[in-house]
Amino acid sequence: MTDQISTDTIIRARGLKRTFKTRGGMVEAVKGIDLTVERGRIVGFLGPNGAGKSTTLKMLVTLLTPTEGQATVVGCDLRNDPVGVRRRIGYVAQNGTTSPEAKVGLEIVSHAELYGIPRAEARRRGEELLGAFDLDGVWTRTCGSLSGGQRRRLDIVMGLIHRPELVFLDEPSTGLDPQSRANLWSHIRGVRDRLGTTVFLTTHYMDEADSLSDNLLVIDHGKIVAEGTSADLKSRVRGDAMTLTLRSPDQMPGAVAVAQAVAGAGNVQSEGNVLRFQAPNGAMVLPGLIRDLGAAGIEPIGAEVARPTLEDVFLTLTGRSLRD
Amino acid sequence: MTVLRDTWIVFKRAMLLSLQNPAWVIIGLIQPILYIVLFGPLLTQMANVPGFPPGNAWNVFVPGILVQLGIFGGAFVGFGIISEWRSGVIDRMMVTPAARSALIAGRVLRDVVVLLVQSVVLIAVAIGFGLDVPVSALLLALVLVTLLGAAFSALSYAAGLALKSEDALAPLLNTLALPIVLLSGILLPMSMAPMWLQHVSDVVPFKHMVDALRAIFQGQIWVASVGIGFGLAFVFAILCLWLGTQVFRSQTR
Ligand SMILES: Nc1ncnc2c1ncn2[C@@H]1O[C@H](COP(=O)(O)OP(=O)(O)O)[C@@H](O)[C@H]1O
Ligand SMILES: [Mg+2]
Numbered sequence: 194m195t196d197q198i199s200t201d202t203i204i205r206a207r208g209l210k211r212t213f214k215t216r217g218g219m220v221e222a223v224k225g226i227d228l229t230v231e232r233g234r235i236v237g238f239l240g241p242n243g244a245g246k247s248t249t250l251k252m253l254v255t256l257l258t259p260t261e262g263q264a265t266v267v268g269c270d271l272r273n274d275p276v277g278v279r280r281r282i283g284y285v286a287q288n289g290t291t292s293p294e295a296k297v298g299l300e301i302v303s304h305a306e307l308y309g310i311p312r313a314e315a316r317r318r319g320e321e322l323l324g325a326f327d328l329d330g331v332w333t334r335t336c337g338s339l340s341g342g343q344r345r346r347l348d349i350v351m352g353l354i355h356r357p358e359l360v361f362l363d364e365p366s367t368g369l370d371p372q373s374r375a376n377l378w379s380h381i382r383g384v385r386d387r388l389g390t391t392v393f394l395t396t397h398y399m400d401e402a403d404s405l406s407d408n409l410l411v412i413d414h415g416k417i418v419a420e421g422t423s424a425d426l427k428s429r430v431r432g433d434a435m436t437l438t439l440r441s442p443d444q445m446p447g448a449v450a451v452a453q454a455v456a457g458a459g460n461v462q463s464e465g466n467v468l469r470f471q472a473p474n475g476a477m478v479l480p481g482l483i484r485d486l487g488a489a490g491i492e493p494i495g496a497e498v499a500r501p502t503l504e505d506v507f508l509t510l511t512g513r514s515l516r517d
Numbered sequence: 518m519t520v521l522r523d524t525w526i527v528f529k530r531a532m533l534l535s536l537q538n539p540a541w542v543i544i545g546l547i548q549p550i551l552y553i554v555l556f557g558p559l560l561t562q563m564a565n566v567p568g569f570p571p572g573n574a575w576n577v578f579v580p581g582i583l584v585q586l587g588i589f590g591g592a593f594v595g596f597g598i599i600s601e602w603r604s605g606v607i608d609r610m611m612v613t614p615a616a617r618s619a620l621i622a623g624r625v626l627r628d629v630v631v632l633l634v635q636s637v638v639l640i641a642v643a644i645g646f647g648l649d650v651p652v653s654a655l656l657l658a659l660v661l662v663t664l665l666g667a668a669f670s671a672l673s674y675a676a677g678l679a680l681k682s683e684d685a686l687a688p689l690l691n692t693l694a695l696p697i698v699l700l701s702g703i704l705l706p707m708s709m710a711p712m713w714l715q716h717v718s719d720v721v722p723f724k725h726m727v728d729a730l731r732a733i734f735q736g737q738i739w740v741a742s743v744g745i746g747f748g749l750a751f752v753f754a755i756l757c758l759w760l761g762t763q764v765f766r767s768q769t770r
Contacts, residue, residue, distance in 0.1 A: 254612050256768075276614045279614045284612045286605045286609065289604055290604075290605045290606065290608075292600075292601060293604060295534055303527075303530035307527075307613040307615040309614075
């Protein structure tokens with residue numbers, strides 16, 4: 194083999210494309226994606242609705258054949274050895290994994306059996322995983338009787354029952370209340386920290402991507418538009434958001450002049466007695482800024498430096514808000 | 518052999534889900550009984566009408582009801598696969614190493630088992646009312662019900678999974694059901710129909726299956742109509758199972 198893949202690479206995709214034929218014509222859902230995921234990471238695949246996240250995921254888990262391109266997932270070729278891929282990965286779809294009428298135990302055991310795990314072992318693993326996900330005592334309940342957060346955690350238990358090296362989670366926390374989301378996040382971190390499973394998750398929530406992932410892939414209109422750690426991506430935004438509150442609006446013209454003189458300053462905006470602008474390394478700029486304002490006879494009564502959010506990153510990269 | 522193992526796993530899950538709902542089980546058993554009790558006596562009154570086959574009227578009536586049970590016991594299972602698909606169960610099973618054919622075969626097997634239990638109940642009640650045929654005829658009837666049930670259940674799963682919408686599946690089934698019932702002589706033998714209607718019904722394969730079973734229930738086994746009816750049922754079942762597997766496979770295309 195000339196194309197050496199690092200032993201630490203668990204997903205390597207090149208030129209993945211997927212078009213759908215619809216009545217309205219061809220839809221290019223994914224337009225050629227390259228991605229590399231390292232073992233042991235939590236990777237967030239971030240993008241607005243319709244960006245092509247689920248379609249990419251379905252290709253990587255053998256649910257959709259790529260129109261073009263290739264990928265190796267946990268050492269198996271997607272096209273030549275789909276069964277090999279299936280044995281080694283877990284997948285939790287956006288719309289769930291269980292029948293509402295089925296008992297939890299039935300779903301877990303029958304799912305495990307499809308991987309060749311004997312009943313007794315399936316039950317033992319199932320109970321253990323349910324315990325780890327704070328789902329003790331639900332074995333004989335129907336899946337539909339669980340709360341939204343519990344049902345989602347059960348989905349993840351289903352996806353982990355055969356101890357895959359890599360698990361795909363499609364929009365794990367969509368539709369959950371804030372408390373259940375935070376709880377789910379700590380469980381997802383636990384999957385990587387305690388089980389050592391690589392996690393590849395999609396989300397259209399900035400906070401989810403920010404708080405969970407070691408690495409981020411940002412997708413928009415079927416193409417990856419940025420890649421890196423959340424800190425990397427944020428450093429691409431022009432700078433930190435600086436906010437100064439002045440004693441009186443009369444001081445604004447002088448303050449604007451001082452702000453514009455700051456190295457790398459941009460997007461200077463004033464509104465009443467509040468001055469906003471962006472500057473790289475805001476925290477280091479601030480002391481000098483206040484000194485210069487003082488020299489001009491202006492005394493701010495408030496100052497704030499905010500790190501850019503992923504929301505700002507997305508806006509900078511695509512010119513659109515993630516919520517559009 | 519993993520296909521058989523996977524089929525068994527899918528069957529067990531589906532069967533346990535069915536048994537879990539006692540109301541459904543009871544309705545499934547009561548329906549065939551109602552047919553015998555409420556419709557049978559009406560039909561036996563017609564035994565003297567010209568064109569009605571000679572002999573015990575129950576032996577004419579029960580084959581039609583059994584074929585109907587085979588067709589409609591399987592025809593509506595497609596609604597179930599749509600809701601399973603919607604809740605993510607189908608995709609979840611598709612990402613396991615399980616054989617695609619097992620995912621449909623296990624479900625079809627569940628439907629066939631349910632159907633056979635219903636058929637046995639129906640036959641037992643009919644015997645109480647006056648059905649009088651040898652055990653061998655009853656066994657052949659169960660074979661035919663199995664073939665028909667498997668075929669329609671596979672066909673319905675294929676249609677459900679291809680359409681993924683109850684609103685599209687319901688009109689399709691209704692459109693097919695009416696001509697099948699009217700033209701296959703399920704309720705009344707087509708021998709009572711005018712010639713033109715008999716010719717139309719000749720192209721409906723299910724009419725030949727009813728005819729085959731009626732012949733068997735009249736004590737004739739080694740006649741052409743039996744071979745034709747069972748042959749058609751067998752070919753039809755193979756075709757439908759193949760189609761169903763193709764639709765399951767095409768889900769990942
Ligand atoms: N089966 C399909 N047939 C036609 N179009 C599809 C299909 N699946 C997805 N799409 C389209 O592809 C695009 C990407 O969809 P998807 O991957 O589901 O996005 P995301 O998961 O990022 O919200 C959307 O425009 C969607 O309408
Ligand atoms: Mg999606």
